[in-house]
Amino acid sequence: MNSQSNYLNYQVTYQKAVAELAKKNPIEVSWKSNTAFVEQESAFCISYFNQQYRVAFPSGEVKGPDGKEPALVDKIILLHYLINAQGIPLSRQWITFKELPGGSIYTEPFMKRAIHPFTTIFGNRPELFRQAAATLGGVEQSVGDIAMTIQVLPMVPLTFVLWLGDDEFLPSGNILFDASAPSYLPTEDYAVLPGLAVKRMKRYLEHDART
Known part of the structure; x- marks a missing residue:
């Protein structure tokens, strides 16, 4: 298209x-x-x-x-x-994209728009990831090697998780959603929203490189 x-x-x-x-x-x-x-x-x-x-x-x-x-x-x-928005309280329980209603249908665009860019840009730059997420209000979490939760909307937190690579394994990552997520946006939007966050974090790197 x-x-x-x-x-x-x-x-x-x-x-x-x-x-x-x-x-x-x-x-x-x-x-x-x-x-x-x-x-x-x-x-x-x-x-x-x-x-x-x-x-x-x-x-x-x-x-x-x-x-x-x-x-x-x-x-x-x-x-x-x-x-x-349905006014449902946050559950404080994290789920993966596939656990969202119909998530399996949108897995490929979600991986292409969000997971792959996230790990490509930040997989070997954990400190820059921490700084970039912080500019969006990100708060560090005890998940993976480094994780940051960004409150994208008042009731829509996204948690970006990185596992750092080594001599044998490439860096990997995931993006987690609160279990209440379906009460605030359709799954199609969740296939797009994390990618918008990654783009904003990337802008921080580009700005940082110019200064």
Whole structure:
């Protein structure tokens, strides 16, 4: 599928999400998603990758921390989060991507977009991984050789786990989800979201290399 087709598909998905959000009660959406609804502005204020975004209601217009529209995929993720949030508490139990509903169907794109780039970029650079994740609000966990949990959305933590390589084995990694994850986003979005996190961490490396 070419980039134009991808863009058109994303546009259709975005417009459907806007229409779905407009049907919701914003106060109910606010408490279910653990976000603030600013009535004077008729907008949701959402923490996304450790930055504040605003989603206007009922128009679905999204603004990033710089006041500009973010990428279409980010707008879709934010709208889907508001639409799907069920207000379920975090379980504090981690599951793999395959354990998400229908996860086995999306395993290949998940590996391609998230796991492979993650281990390729950070497999031999654990300290840079720690620093890059910290810029997104990441907190270190006692899993693998090094693991960082990033609170991507108010009720959507992702834990990135690295096992360092040696003379015999290449580095490996995994990305874990809270067991409550299906109550906040569809599995298709979880196939994309970790890759967006990896891209943001990669930007930290590129910025660090320039300074």
